[in-house]
């Protein structure tokens with residue numbers, strides 16, 4: 001793992017992550033495999049983003065004896081999926097943190113202006129008490145992520161992380177400027193954006209590839 005000297009940007013470089021990311025990028029990957037890979041990579045990002053959760057000692061009865069064990073303690077978790085593409089990470093993240101409360105932010109990027117347009121927001125009422133993981137696989141200009149983070153903050157969230165499978169330097173800079181306390185977890189920092197605001201080399205349109213649209 002490395003963040004290019006910025007400890008608020010965590011690049012998860014596990015060999016399985018690199019292998020799966022290559023498959024995710026591949027234009028010949030089927031919709032079904034793309035969905036599976038997106039979930040698996042979301043789980044790896046969640047694994048890293050929850051690395052510092054507090055645990056407390058416990059004891060459990062095995063069928064044979066008493067064993068020392070650990071339980072996650074301390075802060076509660078919230079997960080916020082940015083529609084649509086964040087849905088591709090949600091089930092896999094919830095498999096790891098099943099007691100997390102879940103919120104949804106609906107945003108699409110205007111194709112001409114590249115500005116995010118908000119169309120839905122349903123967030124848990126107690127975000128202030130939770131560590132919040134925002135899921136959006138693509139961090140391109142950063143406009144959508146910055147808007148989603150702002151919407152969470154407006155509902156009280158104070159401790160936020162962003163989980164993005166692929167990030168462009170432009171998007172990282174945007175989030176670092178507008179939300180400097182947010183840690184970004186990503187599988188790769190790509191080269192940049194093309195004239196249409198797509199990440200290069202990227203993986204194309206994540207929502208369309210997840211759901212077979214377009």
Ligand code: PRP
Pocket residue numbers: 082083084085086107108109110114116136137138139140141142143144145171197205206207208
């Ligand atoms: C994609 C992606 C991000 C956004 C990233 O969403 O899922 O939310 O673009 O771009 P940005 O960093 O420049 O804002 P899109 O607008 O394609 O909507 P969709 O997920 O519903 O397809």
Ligand code: URA
Pocket residue numbers: 085138140197198199200202203204205206207
């Ligand atoms: N949204 C996507 O789905 N892909 C990109 O490359 C940029 C924005």
